[in-house]
Amino acid sequence: MLILFALAAAASSGSAILTDPLAAGWRGRTVCERLHEDEQQRILRCTFPPGVGHERHFHVKHFGYALSGGTMRITDPSGTREVRIEPGSHFSSGGTAWHEVLNIGETTVAYLIVEPKVPRKE
Secondary structure, three states: HHHHHHHHHEEEHHOOOOEEEOOOHHHHHHHEEEEOOOOEEEEEEEEEEOOEEEEEEEEEOOOEEEOOEEEEEEEOOOOEEEEHHHHHHEEEEEEEEEEEEEOOOOOOOHHHHHOOOOOOOO
């Protein structure tokens, strides 16, 4: 199912097959690290110093929590916008076909991403 989601996202974005946030990076460097993974969930910490972004990738259903804040430029199917991230802010997402981000501020932005795993139906 995840592979189909990635293929659909790639087709709609007009690019090669997209990767998930753990595999995507910035100019050959990793920006997310796996803090924990088991059969129920995967938890990532993604860190963006000033001038660092996250190349185009997709997300499955997830919850995000801002460990530290700053200003990010986000590009997705709806366009490009600048967003001020406040420390302690949070959001839930049903999944993202694709997006890419860039820290355009002067502070390091860090997120905690929690992805629940959906059991396979046989």
